[in-house]
Amino acid sequence: MSDDNKSKTPDALLAALRRIVGVATEPRVTRDDVNQAMIRHWCDAMEDHNPVYTDPAFAAESVHGGIVAPPAMLDTWSMPGLAPRPRQESSSGEEAGMVPVLNQLDAAGFTSVVAAGMSHEYHRYLKPGDRLTISQVITSVSDEKQTALGVGHFFTTESNFADQQGNSVGRMEFSILKFKPGTGTVNMDASALEGLEKMPRPRPAISRDTKFFWDGVDQGELRIQKCNSCDGLHHPPVVRCPGCGSYELGYLVSQGRGTVYSFVEVHHPQFPMFDYPLVGVLVELEEGTRIISNLVGVKPEDVETGMPVELAIEATDPGLSLPLFRRARPARRESTLLFADLEPGQELPPCPVAISRTLIVAGAMASRDFQDVHHDPDLAKKRGSPDTFMNIMTTSGLTNRYVTDWAGPEVIFRKLSLRLGVPNFPGDTLTYTGQVQSTALRDGKGVVELLVTGTNKLGDHVTATVELELPTP
Numbered sequence: 001m002s003d004d005n006k007s008k009t010p011d012a013l014l015a016a017l018r019r020i021v022g023v024a025t026e027p028r029v030t031r032d033d034v035n036q037a038m039i040r041h042w043c044d045a046m047e048d049h050n051p052v053y054t055d056p057a058f059a060a061e062s063v064h065g066g067i068v069a070p071p072a073m074l075d076t077w078s079m080p081g082l083a084p085r086p087r088q089e090s091s092s093g094e095e096a097g098m099v100p101v102l103n104q105l106d107a108a109g110f111t112s113v114v115a116a117g118m119s120h121e122y123h124r125y126l127k128p129g130d131r132l133t134i135s136q137v138i139t140s141v142s143d144e145k146q147t148a149l150g151v152g153h154f155f156t157t158e159s160n161f162a163d164q165q166g167n168s169v170g171r172m173e174f175s176i177l178k179f180k181p182g183t184g185t186v187n188m189d190a191s192a193l194e195g196l197e198k199m200p201r202p203r204p205a206i207s208r209d210t211k212f213f214w215d216g217v218d219q220g221e222l223r224i225q226k227c228n229s230c231d232g233l234h235h236p237p238v239v240r241c242p243g244c245g246s247y248e249l250g251y252l253v254s255q256g257r258g259t260v261y262s263f264v265e266v267h268h269p270q271f272p273m274f275d276y277p278l279v280g281v282l283v284e285l286e287e288g289t290r291i292i293s294n295l296v297g298v299k300p301e302d303v304e305t306g307m308p309v310e311l312a313i314e315a316t317d318p319g320l321s322l323p324l325f326r327r328a329r330p331a332r333r334e335s336t337l338l339f340a341d342l343e344p345g346q347e348l349p350p351c352p353v354a355i356s357r358t359l360i361v362a363g364a365m366a367s368r369d370f371q372d373v374h375h376d377p378d379l380a381k382k383r384g385s386p387d388t389f390m391n392i393m394t395t396s397g398l399t400n401r402y403v404t405d406w407a408g409p410e411v412i413f414r415k416l417s418l419r420l421g422v423p424n425f426p427g428d429t430l431t432y433t434g435q436v437q438s439t440a441l442r443d444g445k446g447v448v449e450l451l452v453t454g455t456n457k458l459g460d461h462v463t464a465t466v467e468l469e470l471p472t473p
């Protein structure tokens with residue numbers, strides 16, 4: 001089959017792909033029932049602490065009457081796992097669904113893959129024990145297109161999910177680009193690695209008196225010098241307590257929470273070892289001392305004194321980690337907002353997400369996405385990306401979390417639609433913002449539409465529209 005496809009002309013390939021369009025796969029029972037273990041993996045990866053997903057007592061008293069799965073997990077239940085692609089065909093044995101399209105494009109050299117967008121509709125929340133069937137149909141295949149990533153074809157799928165009673169529980173549209181690595185119009189390696197391979201920052205001068213501080217940074221801790229005689233805190237470290245004169249100096253480990261006491265945007269002169277815009281910040285730590293650092297993941301115009309911040313120990317290059325600060329993650333709301341609380345134009349509080357390598361890999365595994373570009377940096381490079389990048393399901397899970405943390409645990413998702421832009425690479429900060437677009441009473445239900453955006457230092461990573469149902473008193 002692969003030799004056959006390699007010799008295919010582009011027209012013949014496109015004709016073969018388009019024969020699959022509109023042919024629905026025979027409904028297939030998903031590998032596992034909806035289950036608590038996979039829900040827990042997902043919530044751990046996304047750091048989603050909504051108790052309706054994991055706390056049986058809370059969930060029993062909630063609007064759901066028991067544990068439910070995060071709505072954004074919808075397509076996780078149908079993922080094949082780390083196994084060869086299953087056969088997909090229609091009930092009459094024709095090629096159908098995504099698998100034959102992926103196979104044909106792979107064989108023709110379009111071996112790289114990136115998700116472009118996804119749209120979920122939720123007809124009801126899924127509960128442990130639900131056994132789903134999925135039927136999938138390719139709805140379109142584009143002509144060959146030159147994209148920034150490479151020459152490729154976009155295709156879209158529609159998946160319909162039904163439960164054990166045959167009732168529809170959800171629907172998904174998914175849009176994917178398959179492209180030939182190394183045929184892009186932008187050199188991804190150069191542009192995306194700019195931040196990683198730049199001139200390294202100046203090294204700290206580490207003395208006997210400051211070694212404890214840098215040892216702490218290496219271990220992911222922010223250590224503040226503390227006088228063992230009078231408990232006074234000093235930063236930067238000193239050789240003798242300025243309060244009582246003692247030489248008996250130890251340290252405490254800061255919780256890493258504080259507020260912006262003062263800040264400055266550094267304009268001129270610019271140095272190649274720093275990322276601009278560059279915000280210098282004086283943070284007042286909760287422990288009661290102050291520290292000078294940089295604020296990352298926040299536009300200079302959005303910085304305010306008094307703003308809550310949290311520690312972000314980040315590798316500014318492979319040989320140096322620094323204790324930086326980012327905007328603090330807002331607290332999760334414990335009682336759900338009411339429909340009457342909201343009006344169009346209302347802003348959601350910004351929320352940062354540290355894009356660690358662990359988050360990228362854990363999110364991919366929790367969504368049963370074993371594409372190498374989400375866990376193997378070397379293979380990601382081979383496929384034309386400078387590093388591993390976050391999969392779309394992790395983005396949908398984080399978007400789910402951002403909205404429920406703001407609206408409260410019992411808000412009901414009706415729709416979640418995402419369009420992806422620039423990728424999320426490790427070491428960056430994704431910052432969510434959002435706004436209420438509309439509010440309407442429909443059939444007695446309080447329906448609210450949000451526009452949510454997640455940006456990183458390369459630009460907009462995700463633009464999402466969300467339709468929610470909120471309690472009406």
Ligand SMILES: [Zn+2]
Nearest residue numbers: 227230241244
């Ligand atoms: Zn002292």
